[in-house]
Amino acid sequence: MNGSKSLGIALASVLLGGGALALAGFALASDTPHQAALNCVRTSATACSLQLSTYPDSLEGAHGKTGGAHPTWVTYANDNLVVPENTTINVTIHQYDGGGSLNDPFFDQVMGTIGGTMVYNGKTVSHVDPNNIGHTFTLRNIPGNGKTLFVSVPLPADYRNPTITIGTGQYPKPNIIKFSFKTGGPGTYEWNCEYPCGDARVSSGFGYAMSSFGYMSGTLTVK
Numbered sequence: 001m002n003g004s005k006s007l008g009i010a011l012a013s014v015l016l017g018g019g020a021l022a023l024a025g026f027a028l029a030s031d032t033p034h035q036a037a038l039n040c041v042r043t044s045a046t047a048c049s050l051q052l053s054t055y056p057d058s059l060e061g062a063h064g065k066t067g068g069a070h071p072t073w074v075t076y077a078n079d080n081l082v083v084p085e086n087t088t089i090n091v092t093i094h095q096y097d098g099g100g101s102l103n104d105p106f107f108d109q110v111m112g113t114i115g116g117t118m119v120y121n122g123k124t125v126s127h128v129d130p131n132n133i134g135h136t137f138t139l140r141n142i143p144g145n146g147k148t149l150f151v152s153v154p155l156p157a158d159y160r161n162p163t164i165t166i167g168t169g170q171y172p173k174p175n176i177i178k179f180s181f182k183t184g185g186p187g188t189y190e191w192n193c194e195y196p197c198g199d200a201r202v203s204s205g206f207g208y209a210m211s212s213f214g215y216m217s218g219t220l221t222v223k
């Protein structure tokens with residue numbers, strides 16, 4: 001990272017306060033190549049369907065069957081989401097991971113979706129238990145790009161049988177979360193998880209998978 005970029009990030013961190021994590025994600029997003037694009041599937045002239053998953057290890061999803069460099073890290077199935085402009089995006093997330101308590105209960109709310117709600121295992125809700133979170137899907141504009149989009153959805157932890165054993169590629173029946181949001185014009189946004197699901201020994205759970213692009217963060221390109 002060169003000096004001016006560091007200074008810019010430092011200044012922006014001061015200005016934005018709690019946005020420091022978002023900026024870290026932005027720096028990672030700028031520096032790292034993407035996984036193969038996951039395009040949503042058009043279901044009508046105005047709607048598109050996007051299917052995602054969150055796993056307790058990297059033996060499923062974009063890292064391949066061997067799990068890539070870090071098979072035991074938690075991961076989203078794909079970090080490079082692509083959707084059309086001015087379209088309703090209907091998202092389904094299969095959440096296979098356990099979890100715990102949010103650092104910031106703000107993220108137990110459903111925010112920015114159509115209706116301000118999501119459907120969690122068939123039930124419409126606007127928030128969930130902040131002490132039973134597996135991950136969040138938190139989508140925001142990249143600072144300075146002049147675009148506005150904010151969607152945040154909590155993904156409750158999944159403790160149903162069989163017990164999750166990291167590194168086996170065996171997963172329980174997922175929690176199923178559905179929500180919709182509308183895109184505007186073209187642009188690139190970033191998303192990340194706001195639950196400290198990385199290794200608890202590193203940066204209070206915000207290290208490893210949480211601070212490495214392609215696991216608990218990515219981009220959403222509207223085009």
Ligand SMILES: [Cu+2]
Nearest residue numbers: 135193197216
């Ligand atoms: Cu997470």
